[in-house]
Amino acid sequence: MKLQIISIILACMVQMKCNAMESYNGLGTIFQEYSSLDCTKYANDDEVYKSFPFELDFNSTRRDSSNTYAVKNANEDIIVLNINKQEYVPPAVFCLTDLQELHVHKTKFHTFDLGLSIGIERLASTLKYLTISDTPIHYLPEQIGRLIYLKTLDLSNTGLTILPKSIGKLSSLTYLNLCDNKLRSLPSTIINTRSLQTLVLDNNAGLQSIQPLNGHSSLKFLQADNCQIERIPLNLPQLINLYMSNNSLTDLPNIHTLGNKTNKKKLFFFDNNSIRCLSPHIRQVNNLSFLNLNCNKLYILPLDIYEISTLQTLYIQNNDFGDKDLQEMVARFNRTHPKLKLCYGSKISC
Structure with a gap:
Protein backbone atom coordinates (compact mmCIF):
# COMPACT_ATOMS: atom_id res chain seq x y z
CA MET A 1 0.00 0.00 0.00
CA LYS A 2 2.82 2.39 0.92
CA LEU A 3 4.60 1.60 -2.35
CA GLN A 4 1.45 2.47 -4.31
CA ILE A 5 1.14 5.81 -2.53
CA ILE A 6 4.81 6.61 -3.14
CA SER A 7 4.44 5.69 -6.81
CA ILE A 8 1.44 7.99 -7.17
CA ILE A 9 3.29 10.88 -5.49
CA LEU A 10 6.34 10.41 -7.72
CA ALA A 11 4.15 10.32 -10.83
CA CYS A 12 2.47 13.57 -9.82
CA MET A 13 5.82 15.23 -9.17
CA VAL A 14 7.11 14.20 -12.58
CA GLN A 15 3.97 15.55 -14.27
CA MET A 16 4.22 18.85 -12.37
CA LYS A 17 7.85 19.19 -13.42
CA CYS A 18 6.94 18.53 -17.04
CA ASN A 19 4.18 21.12 -16.94
CA ALA A 20 6.51 23.64 -15.34
CA MET A 21 9.15 22.99 -18.00
CA GLU A 22 6.59 23.42 -20.77
CA SER A 23 5.47 26.73 -19.26
CA TYR A 24 9.06 27.88 -18.84
CA ASN A 25 9.98 26.90 -22.39
CA GLY A 26 6.93 28.73 -23.73
CA LEU A 27 7.79 31.89 -21.80
CA GLY A 28 11.41 31.63 -22.86
CA THR A 29 10.36 31.44 -26.50
CA ILE A 30 8.27 34.59 -26.14
CA PHE A 31 11.12 36.38 -24.33
CA GLN A 32 13.44 35.47 -27.19
CA GLU A 33 10.86 36.77 -29.68
CA TYR A 34 10.85 40.18 -27.97
CA SER A 35 14.60 40.45 -27.45
CA SER A 36 15.55 39.34 -30.97
CA LEU A 37 12.69 41.11 -32.79
CA ASP A 38 13.80 41.78 -36.38
CA CYS A 39 11.27 43.83 -38.30
CA THR A 40 13.33 43.75 -41.48
CA LYS A 41 12.08 40.25 -42.24
CA TYR A 42 8.59 41.64 -42.89
CA ALA A 43 8.16 43.23 -46.30
CA ASN A 44 4.85 44.86 -45.35
CA ASP A 45 2.04 44.87 -42.78
CA ASP A 46 0.37 41.94 -44.51
CA GLU A 47 3.32 39.73 -43.62
CA VAL A 48 3.36 41.10 -40.09
CA TYR A 49 -0.24 40.19 -39.25
CA LYS A 50 0.10 36.78 -40.89
CA SER A 51 2.63 35.99 -38.17
CA PHE A 52 0.06 36.63 -35.43
CA PRO A 53 -1.21 33.56 -33.54
CA PHE A 54 -4.80 34.78 -33.98
CA GLU A 55 -7.07 35.97 -36.77
CA LEU A 56 -7.94 39.61 -37.44
CA ASP A 57 -11.30 40.88 -38.59
CA PHE A 58 -10.78 43.47 -41.34
CA ASN A 59 -14.45 43.64 -42.34
CA SER A 60 -16.02 45.00 -39.18
CA THR A 61 -18.29 47.96 -39.92
CA ARG A 62 -18.15 49.20 -36.35
CA ARG A 63 -15.49 49.28 -33.71
CA ASP A 64 -16.31 46.81 -30.98
CA SER A 65 -13.66 46.46 -28.28
CA SER A 66 -14.90 42.95 -27.50
CA ASN A 67 -13.59 41.75 -30.88
CA THR A 68 -10.09 41.38 -32.26
CA TYR A 69 -9.98 43.47 -35.41
CA ALA A 70 -7.87 45.80 -37.52
CA VAL A 71 -8.38 48.76 -39.83
CA LYS A 72 -6.22 49.53 -42.86
CA ASN A 73 -5.57 52.75 -44.70
CA ALA A 74 -5.48 53.26 -48.48
CA ASN A 75 -1.91 51.96 -48.59
CA GLU A 76 -2.94 48.67 -46.93
CA ASP A 77 -1.10 49.62 -43.76
CA ILE A 78 -2.73 48.65 -40.48
CA ILE A 79 -3.52 51.87 -38.63
CA VAL A 80 -5.89 50.49 -35.95
CA LEU A 81 -5.41 47.26 -34.02
CA ASN A 82 -7.75 46.00 -31.29
CA ILE A 83 -6.70 42.85 -29.43
CA ASN A 84 -9.15 41.25 -27.01
CA LYS A 85 -8.92 38.07 -24.96
CA GLN A 86 -5.85 36.63 -26.68
CA GLU A 87 -3.05 34.68 -25.01
CA TYR A 88 -0.47 37.44 -25.38
CA VAL A 89 0.42 40.47 -27.50
CA PRO A 90 2.65 39.17 -30.33
CA PRO A 91 5.95 41.07 -30.59
CA ALA A 92 5.45 41.55 -34.33
CA VAL A 93 2.71 44.10 -33.48
CA PHE A 94 5.52 46.57 -32.96
CA CYS A 95 6.70 46.08 -36.55
CA LEU A 96 3.56 47.63 -38.03
CA THR A 97 4.78 50.63 -39.99
CA ASP A 98 1.96 53.16 -39.48
CA LEU A 99 0.07 51.97 -36.40
CA GLN A 100 -1.87 54.91 -34.94
CA GLU A 101 -4.20 53.12 -32.52
CA LEU A 102 -3.36 50.13 -30.33
CA HIS A 103 -6.03 48.79 -27.99
CA VAL A 104 -5.24 45.79 -25.77
CA HIS A 105 -7.93 44.21 -23.59
CA LYS A 106 -7.58 41.16 -21.36
CA THR A 107 -4.39 40.13 -23.16
CA LYS A 108 -1.04 39.84 -21.42
CA PHE A 109 2.31 41.35 -22.29
CA HIS A 110 4.63 38.45 -21.54
CA THR A 111 8.04 39.70 -20.41
CA PHE A 112 6.32 43.06 -19.92
CA ASP A 113 9.48 44.96 -18.92
CA LEU A 114 11.09 44.24 -22.26
CA GLY A 115 8.03 43.93 -24.47
CA LEU A 116 6.31 47.27 -23.95
CA SER A 117 9.59 49.19 -23.76
CA ILE A 118 10.64 47.90 -27.19
CA GLY A 119 7.15 48.52 -28.55
CA ILE A 120 7.09 52.13 -27.43
CA GLU A 121 10.44 52.76 -29.06
CA ARG A 122 9.20 51.41 -32.39
CA LEU A 123 5.81 53.13 -32.39
CA ALA A 124 6.90 56.51 -31.05
CA SER A 125 6.58 58.27 -34.40
CA THR A 126 3.06 57.02 -35.25
CA LEU A 127 1.03 56.06 -32.17
CA LYS A 128 -1.77 58.46 -31.19
CA TYR A 129 -4.15 56.27 -29.16
CA LEU A 130 -3.08 53.60 -26.67
CA THR A 131 -5.41 51.48 -24.56
CA ILE A 132 -4.34 48.76 -22.12
CA SER A 133 -7.33 47.66 -20.06
CA ASP A 134 -8.16 44.67 -17.87
CA THR A 135 -4.55 43.62 -18.38
CA PRO A 136 -1.94 43.42 -15.58
CA ILE A 137 1.00 45.81 -16.06
CA HIS A 138 1.50 47.34 -12.55
CA TYR A 139 3.76 50.12 -13.85
CA LEU A 140 4.72 51.94 -17.05
CA PRO A 141 8.26 52.06 -18.42
CA GLU A 142 9.92 55.47 -18.62
CA GLN A 143 9.90 55.13 -22.41
CA ILE A 144 6.21 56.10 -22.37
CA GLY A 145 7.41 59.70 -22.49
CA ARG A 146 8.65 59.18 -26.04
CA LEU A 147 5.12 58.94 -27.41
CA ILE A 148 5.05 62.64 -28.16
CA TYR A 149 2.12 62.31 -30.60
CA LEU A 150 -0.06 60.33 -28.20
CA LYS A 151 -3.47 61.96 -27.69
CA THR A 152 -5.32 59.33 -25.66
CA LEU A 153 -3.92 56.99 -23.01
CA ASP A 154 -6.34 54.55 -21.34
CA LEU A 155 -4.85 52.34 -18.62
CA SER A 156 -7.98 51.26 -16.79
CA ASN A 157 -7.95 48.23 -14.47
CA THR A 158 -4.32 47.26 -14.96
CA GLY A 159 -3.15 47.13 -11.34
CA LEU A 160 -1.04 50.23 -11.97
CA THR A 161 0.66 51.37 -8.75
CA ILE A 162 2.81 54.27 -9.94
CA LEU A 163 3.20 56.63 -12.90
CA PRO A 164 6.67 57.38 -14.30
CA LYS A 165 7.93 60.95 -14.23
CA SER A 166 8.18 60.82 -18.02
CA ILE A 167 4.36 61.06 -18.20
CA GLY A 168 4.94 64.81 -18.21
CA LYS A 169 6.63 64.57 -21.62
CA LEU A 170 3.37 63.58 -23.35
CA SER A 171 2.89 67.02 -24.85
CA SER A 172 0.00 66.01 -27.16
CA LEU A 173 -2.00 64.07 -24.55
CA THR A 174 -5.60 65.29 -24.14
CA TYR A 175 -7.24 62.28 -22.41
CA LEU A 176 -5.81 60.13 -19.61
CA ASN A 177 -7.81 57.31 -17.98
CA LEU A 178 -6.29 55.72 -14.88
CA CYS A 179 -9.44 54.39 -13.23
CA ASP A 180 -9.69 51.11 -11.30
CA ASN A 181 -6.02 50.92 -10.37
CA LYS A 182 -3.86 51.02 -7.22
CA LEU A 183 -2.31 54.46 -7.50
CA ARG A 184 -1.35 56.17 -4.25
CA SER A 185 0.02 59.39 -5.71
CA LEU A 186 0.59 61.38 -8.89
CA PRO A 187 4.03 62.48 -10.10
CA SER A 188 4.81 66.19 -9.91
CA THR A 189 5.59 66.14 -13.63
CA ILE A 190 1.93 65.64 -14.54
CA ILE A 191 1.65 69.43 -14.41
CA ASN A 192 3.65 69.46 -17.68
CA THR A 193 0.94 67.70 -19.72
CA ARG A 194 -0.16 71.06 -21.09
CA SER A 195 -2.68 69.64 -23.60
CA LEU A 196 -4.47 67.41 -21.06
CA GLN A 197 -8.19 68.16 -20.85
CA THR A 198 -9.69 65.02 -19.28
CA LEU A 199 -8.27 63.00 -16.38
CA VAL A 200 -10.08 59.97 -14.91
CA LEU A 201 -8.90 58.65 -11.53
CA ASP A 202 -12.01 56.85 -10.26
CA ASN A 203 -11.61 53.85 -7.97
CA ASN A 204 -8.00 54.25 -6.87
CA ALA A 205 -8.76 53.39 -3.27
CA GLY A 206 -5.33 54.37 -1.93
CA LEU A 207 -5.10 57.75 -3.64
CA GLN A 208 -5.08 60.47 -0.97
CA SER A 209 -3.75 63.52 -2.80
CA ILE A 210 -4.07 65.08 -6.24
CA GLN A 211 -2.21 68.26 -5.30
CA PRO A 212 0.35 67.77 -8.13
CA LEU A 213 -2.48 68.93 -10.43
CA ASN A 214 -2.53 72.36 -8.79
CA GLY A 215 -2.05 75.03 -11.43
CA HIS A 216 -2.71 72.77 -14.41
CA SER A 217 -3.55 75.21 -17.19
CA SER A 218 -5.71 73.10 -19.54
CA LEU A 219 -7.61 70.51 -17.46
CA LYS A 220 -11.38 70.72 -18.06
CA PHE A 221 -12.82 67.43 -16.77
CA LEU A 222 -11.57 65.72 -13.62
CA GLN A 223 -13.14 62.49 -12.35
CA ALA A 224 -11.86 61.20 -9.02
CA ASP A 225 -14.74 59.29 -7.41
CA ASN A 226 -14.20 56.54 -4.85
CA CYS A 227 -10.68 57.41 -3.69
CA GLN A 228 -9.42 58.74 -0.33
CA ILE A 229 -8.59 62.26 -1.48
CA GLU A 230 -8.47 64.74 1.41
CA ARG A 231 -8.25 68.08 -0.43
CA ILE A 232 -9.65 69.51 -3.63
CA PRO A 233 -7.16 70.68 -6.27
CA LEU A 234 -6.47 74.40 -6.67
CA ASN A 235 -5.91 76.86 -9.50
CA LEU A 236 -7.40 74.89 -12.39
CA PRO A 237 -8.52 77.84 -14.52
CA GLN A 238 -10.22 75.86 -17.31
CA LEU A 239 -12.02 73.29 -15.13
CA ILE A 240 -15.70 72.70 -15.99
CA ASN A 241 -16.73 69.36 -14.47
CA LEU A 242 -15.37 68.04 -11.18
Whole structure:
Protein backbone atom coordinates (compact mmCIF):
# COMPACT_ATOMS: atom_id res chain seq x y z
CA MET A 1 0.00 0.00 0.00
CA LYS A 2 2.82 2.39 0.92
CA LEU A 3 4.60 1.60 -2.35
CA GLN A 4 1.45 2.47 -4.31
CA ILE A 5 1.14 5.81 -2.53
CA ILE A 6 4.81 6.61 -3.14
CA SER A 7 4.44 5.69 -6.81
CA ILE A 8 1.44 7.99 -7.17
CA ILE A 9 3.29 10.88 -5.49
CA LEU A 10 6.34 10.41 -7.72
CA ALA A 11 4.15 10.32 -10.83
CA CYS A 12 2.47 13.57 -9.82
CA MET A 13 5.82 15.23 -9.17
CA VAL A 14 7.11 14.20 -12.58
CA GLN A 15 3.97 15.55 -14.27
CA MET A 16 4.22 18.85 -12.37
CA LYS A 17 7.85 19.19 -13.42
CA CYS A 18 6.94 18.53 -17.04
CA ASN A 19 4.18 21.12 -16.94
CA ALA A 20 6.51 23.64 -15.34
CA MET A 21 9.15 22.99 -18.00
CA GLU A 22 6.59 23.42 -20.77
CA SER A 23 5.47 26.73 -19.26
CA TYR A 24 9.06 27.88 -18.84
CA ASN A 25 9.98 26.90 -22.39
CA GLY A 26 6.93 28.73 -23.73
CA LEU A 27 7.79 31.89 -21.80
CA GLY A 28 11.41 31.63 -22.86
CA THR A 29 10.36 31.44 -26.50
CA ILE A 30 8.27 34.59 -26.14
CA PHE A 31 11.12 36.38 -24.33
CA GLN A 32 13.44 35.47 -27.19
CA GLU A 33 10.86 36.77 -29.68
CA TYR A 34 10.85 40.18 -27.97
CA SER A 35 14.60 40.45 -27.45
CA SER A 36 15.55 39.34 -30.97
CA LEU A 37 12.69 41.11 -32.79
CA ASP A 38 13.80 41.78 -36.38
CA CYS A 39 11.27 43.83 -38.30
CA THR A 40 13.33 43.75 -41.48
CA LYS A 41 12.08 40.25 -42.24
CA TYR A 42 8.59 41.64 -42.89
CA ALA A 43 8.16 43.23 -46.30
CA ASN A 44 4.85 44.86 -45.35
CA ASP A 45 2.04 44.87 -42.78
CA ASP A 46 0.37 41.94 -44.51
CA GLU A 47 3.32 39.73 -43.62
CA VAL A 48 3.36 41.10 -40.09
CA TYR A 49 -0.24 40.19 -39.25
CA LYS A 50 0.10 36.78 -40.89
CA SER A 51 2.63 35.99 -38.17
CA PHE A 52 0.06 36.63 -35.43
CA PRO A 53 -1.21 33.56 -33.54
CA PHE A 54 -4.80 34.78 -33.98
CA GLU A 55 -7.07 35.97 -36.77
CA LEU A 56 -7.94 39.61 -37.44
CA ASP A 57 -11.30 40.88 -38.59
CA PHE A 58 -10.78 43.47 -41.34
CA ASN A 59 -14.45 43.64 -42.34
CA SER A 60 -16.02 45.00 -39.18
CA THR A 61 -18.29 47.96 -39.92
CA ARG A 62 -18.15 49.20 -36.35
CA ARG A 63 -15.49 49.28 -33.71
CA ASP A 64 -16.31 46.81 -30.98
CA SER A 65 -13.66 46.46 -28.28
CA SER A 66 -14.90 42.95 -27.50
CA ASN A 67 -13.59 41.75 -30.88
CA THR A 68 -10.09 41.38 -32.26
CA TYR A 69 -9.98 43.47 -35.41
CA ALA A 70 -7.87 45.80 -37.52
CA VAL A 71 -8.38 48.76 -39.83
CA LYS A 72 -6.22 49.53 -42.86
CA ASN A 73 -5.57 52.75 -44.70
CA ALA A 74 -5.48 53.26 -48.48
CA ASN A 75 -1.91 51.96 -48.59
CA GLU A 76 -2.94 48.67 -46.93
CA ASP A 77 -1.10 49.62 -43.76
CA ILE A 78 -2.73 48.65 -40.48
CA ILE A 79 -3.52 51.87 -38.63
CA VAL A 80 -5.89 50.49 -35.95
CA LEU A 81 -5.41 47.26 -34.02
CA ASN A 82 -7.75 46.00 -31.29
CA ILE A 83 -6.70 42.85 -29.43
CA ASN A 84 -9.15 41.25 -27.01
CA LYS A 85 -8.92 38.07 -24.96
CA GLN A 86 -5.85 36.63 -26.68
CA GLU A 87 -3.05 34.68 -25.01
CA TYR A 88 -0.47 37.44 -25.38
CA VAL A 89 0.42 40.47 -27.50
CA PRO A 90 2.65 39.17 -30.33
CA PRO A 91 5.95 41.07 -30.59
CA ALA A 92 5.45 41.55 -34.33
CA VAL A 93 2.71 44.10 -33.48
CA PHE A 94 5.52 46.57 -32.96
CA CYS A 95 6.70 46.08 -36.55
CA LEU A 96 3.56 47.63 -38.03
CA THR A 97 4.78 50.63 -39.99
CA ASP A 98 1.96 53.16 -39.48
CA LEU A 99 0.07 51.97 -36.40
CA GLN A 100 -1.87 54.91 -34.94
CA GLU A 101 -4.20 53.12 -32.52
CA LEU A 102 -3.36 50.13 -30.33
CA HIS A 103 -6.03 48.79 -27.99
CA VAL A 104 -5.24 45.79 -25.77
CA HIS A 105 -7.93 44.21 -23.59
CA LYS A 106 -7.58 41.16 -21.36
CA THR A 107 -4.39 40.13 -23.16
CA LYS A 108 -1.04 39.84 -21.42
CA PHE A 109 2.31 41.35 -22.29
CA HIS A 110 4.63 38.45 -21.54
CA THR A 111 8.04 39.70 -20.41
CA PHE A 112 6.32 43.06 -19.92
CA ASP A 113 9.48 44.96 -18.92
CA LEU A 114 11.09 44.24 -22.26
CA GLY A 115 8.03 43.93 -24.47
CA LEU A 116 6.31 47.27 -23.95
CA SER A 117 9.59 49.19 -23.76
CA ILE A 118 10.64 47.90 -27.19
CA GLY A 119 7.15 48.52 -28.55
CA ILE A 120 7.09 52.13 -27.43
CA GLU A 121 10.44 52.76 -29.06
CA ARG A 122 9.20 51.41 -32.39
CA LEU A 123 5.81 53.13 -32.39
CA ALA A 124 6.90 56.51 -31.05
CA SER A 125 6.58 58.27 -34.40
CA THR A 126 3.06 57.02 -35.25
CA LEU A 127 1.03 56.06 -32.17
CA LYS A 128 -1.77 58.46 -31.19
CA TYR A 129 -4.15 56.27 -29.16
CA LEU A 130 -3.08 53.60 -26.67
CA THR A 131 -5.41 51.48 -24.56
CA ILE A 132 -4.34 48.76 -22.12
CA SER A 133 -7.33 47.66 -20.06
CA ASP A 134 -8.16 44.67 -17.87
CA THR A 135 -4.55 43.62 -18.38
CA PRO A 136 -1.94 43.42 -15.58
CA ILE A 137 1.00 45.81 -16.06
CA HIS A 138 1.50 47.34 -12.55
CA TYR A 139 3.76 50.12 -13.85
CA LEU A 140 4.72 51.94 -17.05
CA PRO A 141 8.26 52.06 -18.42
CA GLU A 142 9.92 55.47 -18.62
CA GLN A 143 9.90 55.13 -22.41
CA ILE A 144 6.21 56.10 -22.37
CA GLY A 145 7.41 59.70 -22.49
CA ARG A 146 8.65 59.18 -26.04
CA LEU A 147 5.12 58.94 -27.41
CA ILE A 148 5.05 62.64 -28.16
CA TYR A 149 2.12 62.31 -30.60
CA LEU A 150 -0.06 60.33 -28.20
CA LYS A 151 -3.47 61.96 -27.69
CA THR A 152 -5.32 59.33 -25.66
CA LEU A 153 -3.92 56.99 -23.01
CA ASP A 154 -6.34 54.55 -21.34
CA LEU A 155 -4.85 52.34 -18.62
CA SER A 156 -7.98 51.26 -16.79
CA ASN A 157 -7.95 48.23 -14.47
CA THR A 158 -4.32 47.26 -14.96
CA GLY A 159 -3.15 47.13 -11.34
CA LEU A 160 -1.04 50.23 -11.97
CA THR A 161 0.66 51.37 -8.75
CA ILE A 162 2.81 54.27 -9.94
CA LEU A 163 3.20 56.63 -12.90
CA PRO A 164 6.67 57.38 -14.30
CA LYS A 165 7.93 60.95 -14.23
CA SER A 166 8.18 60.82 -18.02
CA ILE A 167 4.36 61.06 -18.20
CA GLY A 168 4.94 64.81 -18.21
CA LYS A 169 6.63 64.57 -21.62
CA LEU A 170 3.37 63.58 -23.35
CA SER A 171 2.89 67.02 -24.85
CA SER A 172 0.00 66.01 -27.16
CA LEU A 173 -2.00 64.07 -24.55
CA THR A 174 -5.60 65.29 -24.14
CA TYR A 175 -7.24 62.28 -22.41
CA LEU A 176 -5.81 60.13 -19.61
CA ASN A 177 -7.81 57.31 -17.98
CA LEU A 178 -6.29 55.72 -14.88
CA CYS A 179 -9.44 54.39 -13.23
CA ASP A 180 -9.69 51.11 -11.30
CA ASN A 181 -6.02 50.92 -10.37
CA LYS A 182 -3.86 51.02 -7.22
CA LEU A 183 -2.31 54.46 -7.50
CA ARG A 184 -1.35 56.17 -4.25
CA SER A 185 0.02 59.39 -5.71
CA LEU A 186 0.59 61.38 -8.89
CA PRO A 187 4.03 62.48 -10.10
CA SER A 188 4.81 66.19 -9.91
CA THR A 189 5.59 66.14 -13.63
CA ILE A 190 1.93 65.64 -14.54
CA ILE A 191 1.65 69.43 -14.41
CA ASN A 192 3.65 69.46 -17.68
CA THR A 193 0.94 67.70 -19.72
CA ARG A 194 -0.16 71.06 -21.09
CA SER A 195 -2.68 69.64 -23.60
CA LEU A 196 -4.47 67.41 -21.06
CA GLN A 197 -8.19 68.16 -20.85
CA THR A 198 -9.69 65.02 -19.28
CA LEU A 199 -8.27 63.00 -16.38
CA VAL A 200 -10.08 59.97 -14.91
CA LEU A 201 -8.90 58.65 -11.53
CA ASP A 202 -12.01 56.85 -10.26
CA ASN A 203 -11.61 53.85 -7.97
CA ASN A 204 -8.00 54.25 -6.87
CA ALA A 205 -8.76 53.39 -3.27
CA GLY A 206 -5.33 54.37 -1.93
CA LEU A 207 -5.10 57.75 -3.64
CA GLN A 208 -5.08 60.47 -0.97
CA SER A 209 -3.75 63.52 -2.80
CA ILE A 210 -4.07 65.08 -6.24
CA GLN A 211 -2.21 68.26 -5.30
CA PRO A 212 0.35 67.77 -8.13
CA LEU A 213 -2.48 68.93 -10.43
CA ASN A 214 -2.53 72.36 -8.79
CA GLY A 215 -2.05 75.03 -11.43
CA HIS A 216 -2.71 72.77 -14.41
CA SER A 217 -3.55 75.21 -17.19
CA SER A 218 -5.71 73.10 -19.54
CA LEU A 219 -7.61 70.51 -17.46
CA LYS A 220 -11.38 70.72 -18.06
CA PHE A 221 -12.82 67.43 -16.77
CA LEU A 222 -11.57 65.72 -13.62
CA GLN A 223 -13.14 62.49 -12.35
CA ALA A 224 -11.86 61.20 -9.02
CA ASP A 225 -14.74 59.29 -7.41
CA ASN A 226 -14.20 56.54 -4.85
CA CYS A 227 -10.68 57.41 -3.69
CA GLN A 228 -9.42 58.74 -0.33
CA ILE A 229 -8.59 62.26 -1.48
CA GLU A 230 -8.47 64.74 1.41
CA ARG A 231 -8.25 68.08 -0.43
CA ILE A 232 -9.65 69.51 -3.63
CA PRO A 233 -7.16 70.68 -6.27
CA LEU A 234 -6.47 74.40 -6.67
CA ASN A 235 -5.91 76.86 -9.50
CA LEU A 236 -7.40 74.89 -12.39
CA PRO A 237 -8.52 77.84 -14.52
CA GLN A 238 -10.22 75.86 -17.31
CA LEU A 239 -12.02 73.29 -15.13
CA ILE A 240 -15.70 72.70 -15.99
CA ASN A 241 -16.73 69.36 -14.47
CA LEU A 242 -15.37 68.04 -11.18
CA TYR A 243 -16.41 64.63 -9.81
CA MET A 244 -15.13 63.88 -6.30
CA SER A 245 -17.86 61.71 -4.81
CA ASN A 246 -17.01 59.30 -2.00
CA ASN A 247 -13.68 60.68 -0.86
CA SER A 248 -12.32 62.07 2.43
CA LEU A 249 -12.99 65.78 1.93
CA THR A 250 -13.84 67.80 5.04
CA ASP A 251 -14.03 71.28 3.48
CA LEU A 252 -13.68 73.04 0.11
CA PRO A 253 -11.07 75.79 0.56
CA ASN A 254 -10.33 78.12 -2.34
CA ILE A 255 -12.97 76.47 -4.49
CA HIS A 256 -13.24 79.74 -6.43
CA THR A 257 -9.88 79.00 -8.11
CA LEU A 258 -11.52 76.17 -10.08
CA GLY A 259 -12.68 77.21 -13.54
CA ASN A 260 -12.11 80.88 -12.85
CA LYS A 261 -10.88 81.60 -16.40
CA THR A 262 -13.81 80.10 -18.30
CA ASN A 263 -17.46 81.19 -18.42
CA LYS A 264 -18.77 77.71 -19.17
CA LYS A 265 -21.26 76.18 -16.71
CA LYS A 266 -19.65 74.37 -13.78
CA LEU A 267 -20.85 71.00 -12.48
CA PHE A 268 -19.32 69.99 -9.13
CA PHE A 269 -20.00 66.68 -7.34
CA PHE A 270 -18.92 66.38 -3.70
CA ASP A 271 -21.48 63.90 -2.38
CA ASN A 272 -20.56 61.17 0.13
CA ASN A 273 -17.70 62.99 1.80
CA SER A 274 -17.29 64.42 5.32
CA ILE A 275 -17.67 68.11 4.49
CA ARG A 276 -18.67 70.08 7.61
CA CYS A 277 -18.67 73.62 6.25
CA LEU A 278 -18.87 75.37 2.91
CA SER A 279 -16.45 78.19 2.19
CA PRO A 280 -17.92 81.64 1.47
CA HIS A 281 -15.72 81.49 -1.64
CA ILE A 282 -18.43 79.32 -3.18
CA ARG A 283 -20.08 82.57 -4.30
CA GLN A 284 -17.03 83.42 -6.41
CA VAL A 285 -17.10 80.24 -8.51
CA ASN A 286 -17.52 81.46 -12.07
CA ASN A 287 -20.93 80.35 -13.47
CA LEU A 288 -21.62 77.56 -10.95
CA SER A 289 -24.69 75.70 -12.26
CA PHE A 290 -24.80 72.32 -10.46
CA LEU A 291 -23.63 71.48 -6.94
CA ASN A 292 -24.05 68.09 -5.26
CA LEU A 293 -23.41 68.09 -1.51
CA ASN A 294 -25.52 65.05 -0.59
CA CYS A 295 -24.44 62.80 2.26
CA ASN A 296 -21.99 65.06 4.05
CA LYS A 297 -21.89 66.58 7.56
CA LEU A 298 -23.10 70.09 6.78
CA TYR A 299 -25.11 71.78 9.51
CA ILE A 300 -25.34 75.23 7.96
CA LEU A 301 -24.84 76.95 4.59
CA PRO A 302 -23.03 80.28 4.20
CA LEU A 303 -25.19 83.25 3.26
CA ASP A 304 -22.99 83.67 0.20
CA ILE A 305 -24.64 80.69 -1.49
CA TYR A 306 -27.88 82.64 -1.88
CA GLU A 307 -26.00 85.15 -4.02
CA ILE A 308 -25.02 82.63 -6.71
CA SER A 309 -27.36 83.78 -9.47
CA THR A 310 -26.23 81.05 -11.90
CA LEU A 311 -27.10 78.12 -9.59
CA GLN A 312 -29.72 75.84 -11.18
CA THR A 313 -29.43 72.58 -9.21
CA LEU A 314 -28.46 72.00 -5.58
CA TYR A 315 -28.41 68.68 -3.69
CA ILE A 316 -28.13 68.86 0.11
CA GLN A 317 -29.85 65.62 1.17
CA ASN A 318 -28.67 63.58 4.15
CA ASN A 319 -26.66 66.20 6.00
CA ASP A 320 -26.79 67.40 9.63
CA PHE A 321 -29.15 70.34 9.20
CA GLY A 322 -31.67 70.88 11.97
CA ASP A 323 -35.32 70.76 10.88
CA LYS A 324 -35.89 74.45 11.60
CA ASP A 325 -32.67 75.51 9.83
CA LEU A 326 -33.57 73.38 6.84
CA GLN A 327 -37.03 74.94 6.57
CA GLU A 328 -35.51 78.41 6.73
CA MET A 329 -32.97 77.56 4.00
CA VAL A 330 -35.65 76.17 1.71
CA ALA A 331 -37.82 79.25 2.23
CA ARG A 332 -34.89 81.54 1.47
CA PHE A 333 -33.97 79.64 -1.70
CA ASN A 334 -37.61 79.88 -2.82
CA ARG A 335 -37.27 83.66 -2.60
CA THR A 336 -33.80 84.06 -4.12
CA HIS A 337 -33.91 81.18 -6.64
CA PRO A 338 -37.55 80.45 -7.55
CA LYS A 339 -36.48 78.18 -10.45
CA LEU A 340 -33.82 76.30 -8.51
CA LYS A 341 -34.02 72.50 -8.42
CA LEU A 342 -33.42 71.98 -4.71
CA CYS A 343 -33.10 68.47 -3.32
CA TYR A 344 -33.17 68.32 0.49
CA GLY A 345 -34.42 66.20 3.36
CA SER A 346 -33.85 62.47 3.65
CA LYS A 347 -35.48 61.27 0.44
CA ILE A 348 -33.36 58.94 -1.65
CA SER A 349 -34.32 60.59 -4.91
CA CYS A 350 -35.36 64.09 -5.81
